[in-house]
Amino acid sequence: MIPKGFFFNAVSCGIKAPDRLDLGLIYCPQEAVCAGVFTRNLVKAAPVLLGQEIVKKKVARAILVNSGCANACTGERGLEQAQTLLKALAQELDLLPDSILPASTGVIGAYLPLEKMLPKLRELGQGLAPDKYELVARAMMTTDTFPKVVTQTVEIGQGQGQILGLAKGAGMIAPNMATMLAFILSDVEIPAEDLEGLLKEAVARSFNRITVDGDTSTNDTVYALASGKSGLSLTAGSQGYESFKEAFIKVCRDLAYLIVKDGEGANKTVCIKVAGAKNEDEAEILAKTVANSLLVKTAIFGEDPNWGRILAAMGRCGVFFNPYRVNIFIGPIQIVKDGLGLGTKEEQKAHEIMTKDEFDILIDLQMGHAQAEIITCDLSYDYVKINAEYRT
Amino acid sequence: MIPKGFFFNAVSCGIKAPDRLDLGLIYCPQEAVCAGVFTRNLVKAAPVLLGQEIVKKKVARAILVNSGCANACTGERGLEQAQTLLKALAQELDLLPDSILPASTGVIGAYLPLEKMLPKLRELGQGLAPDKYELVARAMMTTDTFPKVVTQTVEIGQGQGQILGLAKGAGMIAPNMATMLAFILSDVEIPAEDLEGLLKEAVARSFNRITVDGDTSTNDTVYALASGKSGLSLTAGSQGYESFKEAFIKVCRDLAYLIVKDGEGANKTVCIKVAGAKNEDEAEILAKTVANSLLVKTAIFGEDPNWGRILAAMGRCGVFFNPYRVNIFIGPIQIVKDGLGLGTKEEQKAHEIMTKDEFDILIDLQMGHAQAEIITCDLSYDYVKINAEYRT
Numbered sequence: 001m002i003p004k005g006f007f008f009n010a011v012s013c014g015i016k017a018p019d020r021l022d023l024g025l026i027y028c029p030q031e032a033v034c035a036g037v038f039t040r041n042l043v044k045a046a047p048v049l050l051g052q053e054i055v056k057k058k059v060a061r062a063i064l065v066n067s068g069c070a071n072a073c074t075g076e077r078g079l080e081q082a083q084t085l086l087k088a089l090a091q092e093l094d095l096l097p098d099s100i101l102p103a104s105t106g107v108i109g110a111y112l113p114l115e116k117m118l119p120k121l122r123e124l125g126q127g128l129a130p131d132k133y134e135l136v137a138r139a140m141m142t143t144d145t146f147p148k149v150v151t152q153t154v155e156i157g158q159g160q161g162q163i164l165g166l167a168k169g170a171g172m173i174a175p176n177m178a179t180m181l182a183f184i185l186s187d188v189e190i191p192a193e194d195l196e197g198l199l200k201e202a203v204a205r206s207f208n209r210i211t212v213d214g215d216t217s218t219n220d221t222v223y224a225l226a227s228g229k230s231g232l233s234l235t236a237g238s239q240g241y242e243s244f245k246e247a248f249i250k251v252c253r254d255l256a257y258l259i260v261k262d263g264e265g266a267n268k269t270v271c272i273k274v275a276g277a278k279n280e281d282e283a284e285i286l287a288k289t290v291a292n293s294l295l296v297k298t299a300i301f302g303e304d305p306n307w308g309r310i311l312a313a314m315g316r317c318g319v320f321f322n323p324y325r326v327n328i329f330i331g332p333i334q335i336v337k338d339g340l341g342l343g344t345k346e347e348q349k350a351h352e353i354m355t356k357d358e359f360d361i362l363i364d365l366q367m368g369h370a371q372a373e374i375i376t377c378d379l380s381y382d383y384v385k386i387n388a389e390y391r392t
Numbered sequence: 393m394i395p396k397g398f399f400f401n402a403v404s405c406g407i408k409a410p411d412r413l414d415l416g417l418i419y420c421p422q423e424a425v426c427a428g429v430f431t432r433n434l435v436k437a438a439p440v441l442l443g444q445e446i447v448k449k450k451v452a453r454a455i456l457v458n459s460g461c462a463n464a465c466t467g468e469r470g471l472e473q474a475q476t477l478l479k480a481l482a483q484e485l486d487l488l489p490d491s492i493l494p495a496s497t498g499v500i501g502a503y504l505p506l507e508k509m510l511p512k513l514r515e516l517g518q519g520l521a522p523d524k525y526e527l528v529a530r531a532m533m534t535t536d537t538f539p540k541v542v543t544q545t546v547e548i549g550q551g552q553g554q555i556l557g558l559a560k561g562a563g564m565i566a567p568n569m570a571t572m573l574a575f576i577l578s579d580v581e582i583p584a585e586d587l588e589g590l591l592k593e594a595v596a597r598s599f600n601r602i603t604v605d606g607d608t609s610t611n612d613t614v615y616a617l618a619s620g621k622s623g624l625s626l627t628a629g630s631q632g633y634e635s636f637k638e639a640f641i642k643v644c645r646d647l648a649y650l651i652v653k654d655g656e657g658a659n660k661t662v663c664i665k666v667a668g669a670k671n672e673d674e675a676e677i678l679a680k681t682v683a684n685s686l687l688v689k690t691a692i693f694g695e696d697p698n699w700g701r702i703l704a705a706m707g708r709c710g711v712f713f714n715p716y717r718v719n720i721f722i723g724p725i726q727i728v729k730d731g732l733g734l735g736t737k738e739e740q741k742a743h744e745i746m747t748k749d750e751f752d753i754l755i756d757l758q759m760g761h762a763q764a765e766i767i768t769c770d771l772s773y774d775y776v777k778i779n780a781e782y783r784t
Contacts, residue, residue, distance in 0.1 A: 043707030043715045073703055075716060075732050108700025109733040213686040218704050294605040294686070294771075295779055302780030308500025311465055312610050315435030323435045324467060340467050341501040379686075380780075381773050387687055388694030388772075 001153055003162035003187035005032065005227025007128035010139035013116045015068030015106070023117060024139030025124050026063040026183060027093065032225040033189075034060040034101065035196040037203045039220035045072035046082045047102035051221060054098050058192035061099040063183055063223055064089055066117070067142050067168070068106040072218040081112045088118050092125045103181050103221045105142055105168060133164060140168035140181055143386060144262050150254040152247040154188075154232075156240030161188040161232040163247055167255040169262070180207060182222045182255055188244060189228035194236045198248055199224045206252035209284075210375045212263035213383070214292040222252075260375045265382030268300055269358045275371040276364040282319045283365075283372035289317035290363070290374075297379035305350035307336045310363065321365045329362040330354060393545055395554035395579035397424065397619025399520035402531035405508045407460030407498070415509060416531030417516050418455040418575060419485065424617040425581075426452040426493065427588040429595045431612035437464035438474045439494035443613060446490050450584035453491040455575055455615055456481055458509070459534050459560070460498040464610040473504045480510050484517045495573050495613045497534055497560060525556060532560035532573055535778060536654050542646040544639040546580075546624075548632030553580040553624040555639055559647040561654070572599060574614045574647055580636060581620035586628045590640055591616045598644035601676075602767045603683050604655035605775070614644075652767045657774030660692055661750045667763040668756040674711045675757075675764035681709035682755070682766075689771035697742035699728045702755065713757045721754040722746060 010024040036055035038048050054060065064086065071078045082102055090097040104112075137147035150165040167182035184199070203222055234241050261269045272291045277283035290296055293313035299306040307328050315323065328336035330350035335342055353359050402416040428447035430440050446452065456478065463470045474494055482489040496504075529539035542557040559574035576591070595614055626633050653661045664683045669675035682688055685705035691698040699720050707715065720728035722742035727734055745751050 041704060041707040042712065043703050070700075073700055073715065073731060073733070108704060218700075218707065294775075298776050298779035301776065304780070308462075308465055308610075311435050312433060312500060315433040315610060320434065323465065339465060341465070379776060381776050383686075384690050384693065384771060384773050384776060387690035388696070 001151065001162050002130060002133060003164050003185050003227060003230065005030065005187050005229030006185050007130055008132040008136045009124055009127040009129065010132070010135035011120045011124045013113070013120045015066060015113055015116060021135060021139035022066055022068045023120060023124060024065045024136035025128065026136060026185065026225070027128050028061050028225065028227055030227070031059045031061060032227045033192045033195050034058060035192065035199045035224045036101065037199055037222045039217060041218050041220070043073065043218045045070050045104060045219040046074055046078035047071055047104045048219060048221060049079065050082055050102050054101055057098065059099070060101050060225060061095050062093065063101045063103065063225070065103040065136070065140055065181060066112070067140055069104060069110050069112050070106045070108050070219050071104040071112050072108045074109070074111055077111060081114055084114060085112065085117060089121050089125070092121050101223050103223070105140065105181055105219055108218060133166065137166045137168070140166065142169055143264055144169045146262060148255055148258040148262070150251050150258070152251050154240070154244050154247045156232060156243055158240070159230060159232045161186060161230045161244060163251050165251040165255045167259055169259065180217060180220045180259065182207065182252070184222070184224040184248065184251060186224070186226045186248070187228065187230035188226055189233040190226045191235055194234070195224055195226055197236065198245055202249045202252040205249055206256040209373060210256045210260045211288065211291050212260060212266065212377055257375060260377050263377040264386045265380040266377035267357070267380055268378045270300055270376050270378070271360045271373050272363070272376055273360055273371060273373045274363045274365065276366045276368060277370040277372070278368040280370045280372050283370050284374070285317055285319050286314050286363070287372050287374040289313050291376035294379060297376065300354065301378035301380045303351055303354040305330050305335050305347045305354060307341060310361070311339070314363070321367060325366040327364040327366065331359045393543065393554050394522060394525060395556050395577050395619060395622070397422065397579050397621030398577050398617070399522055400524040400528045401516055401519040401521065402524070402527035403512045403516045405505070405512045407458060407505055407508060413527060413531035414458055414460045415512060415516060416457045416528035417520065418528060418577065418617070419520050420453050420617065420619055422619070423451045423453060424619045425584045425587050426450060427584065427591040427616045428493065429591055429614045431609060433610050435465065435610045437462050437496060437611040438466055438470035439463055439496045440611060440613060441471065442474055442494050446493055449490065451491070452493050452617060453487050454481070454485065455493045455495065455617070457495040457528070457532055457573065458504070459532055461496060461502050461504050462498045462500050462611045463496040463504050464500045466501070466503055469503060473506055476506060477504065477509060481513050481517070484513045493615050495615070497532065497573055497611055500610060525558065529558045529560070532558065534561055535656055536561045538654060540647055540650040540654070542643050542650070544643050546632070546636050546639045548624060548635055550632070551622060551624045553578060553622045553636060555643045557643040557647045559651055561651065572609060572612045572651065574599065574644070576614070576616045576640065576643060577619070578617070578640070579619045579622035581625040582618045583627055586626070587616055587618055589628065590637055594641045594644040597641055598648040601765060602648045602652050603680065604652060604658070604769055649767060652769050655769040656778045657772040657776070658769035659749070659772055660770045661767065662692055662769065663752045663765055663767050664755070665752055665763060665765045666755045666757065668758045668760060669762040669764070670760040672762045672764050675762050676766070677709055677711050678706050678713070678755070679764050679766040681705050683768035686771060689768065692746065693770035693772045695743055695746040697722050697727050697739045697746060699733060702753070703731070706755070713759060717758040719756040719758065723751045
């Protein structure tokens, strides 16, 4: 079930290959409460700079997203182009330009081909329909191999709310420097500050807990819109709020998981879980260091339970732990006890687990009770191929 | 010319493939002044833990190095094995065990095959000769494709001094988790504290300024020995000291360069130079972030002047700069001016430069006068292949 109060459409402007959808629109007939979370990269794309201003109004009427061109490192001209596009769409839909949230993904340093995009805005607006959300997910794709759509229904005493999430490609994983974009739509009524707080918490527990290549993009953007059309009304602490929050976070986590699953060249989706840490921050740093280690990622590709690489990666991240207390498990198989290997027989069993597409690696520090998880993927020949064959 | 006062030999114990040299010895008939610099990884191999203690005595008689087994993550048993080996060699050479500096490189988590190594110590000691230094360089190799030997002669008023440097494999680049090892030998007479200071400065400017895969090993060790046999006597500030220091640093930088050149799967050796920074620390952080970015490294492999990836990597490292002041050059070709691309014509010229085996990437922040360089290599299919095909 799709949240009420949203209309969708997408068209092909020829920014990417001909006939590929590359411009998508999410439209709300009435004002929706909005929140946004953006890349922490110092180098921010034009749509990020604009979006950061627009979300401050806390309400919006639309999201306009294009793929094939990130509109990043494009200076004043890039900002002007993005504004021209928003103004033209606003006129078409009879909206204020600053009620449309922009998002772009694709090549850095290229300018938006406005001559291809502006003539398509009428078609985009006229074809809006409540059931075309998958088209928008497709229009966001760069090297993604499938559109990423997740839905959740929340039953709360007074009624039912719907959450829809759309996302594309992980980190800077695409040959043309794609970026992570996600839009979370819901039909509950919720105060803007609560939506904002919820989005921040959800992003911290989902999109900020994944990695494909460790490269943060210039365009990362997550927008949340709440239309209020379900009749369900929630505020932080109200009855049913926790259920909604749980469902909202689940949508984000499911999308984040799909992003890693579709990481460039990725064959395996692996959850690196660090437990027994003194605090969650340290657990996260350790898990991220292991998840980004090239040697760990190539070992995962090679289905090799090479625990020495895991310990060595942990040792260089600046977090203190006792190497001779560490236990390591691949799935249910323990291969390291108190920092020492349990031998080739256990490693052979662990190798069998690693032949699967999805598995967990659990690292127990035996120091405290905090834990954190990072979802990562393997580093394969195809990652190198996809990212080396760019433009030349 | 080789420094006076050193004898060398290497033998094959069968730790690696049969007939490959895997145990090397550097021997001084009389005490040499020594200094050591070790991995900052929290997980330290047994020979690192022992070496750290032994260098505190500031004099040594020998370096014993093996490849094929890192003796890391091996606990008490690993320490005992390393001590057993040093004691046996000390007896053979009539030395004190704590006058021998140990170093190991190879698989993590495996125990030293003492039953293969101990019977070879006599042969190792009896075959010592001043001209067998290349054998030691070979005995240190894991996935290295060539032995790394560098020499420098320093002419100073009162006479001539010689410096010899031996090194192996960069970072944790080998399929069996190899490590960076380097030994710098000289025949000048120099106080231990000056040699120590010099070694620290040289390492900071050479081995700490390279990267292959960003993974710090558990075994990184650099030892410096000064035999005093040339008759040249130097102290910090004395006549000729600066010439010696320059030559010493050059040996370290040349070895560091060879290590990157021989990085696993590397086809291209690239110097990332960040200039115009506020201070050297920030320049180094920026250069390291670019040098370790998978997207930059795959673009180098693909000979693609993808400057957006360079800017995006810089933007995520936490150092402040103004993206719209940045200039970027590939070799002599400027491709970015004030944060904006100079177009495809310049990028085509830059691509031509990138088809070479070695080139520089200069990033000018136009903020200050500090600069730093990091030597890196491309990320190729072969890196993935070498590191995925381990044990399984």
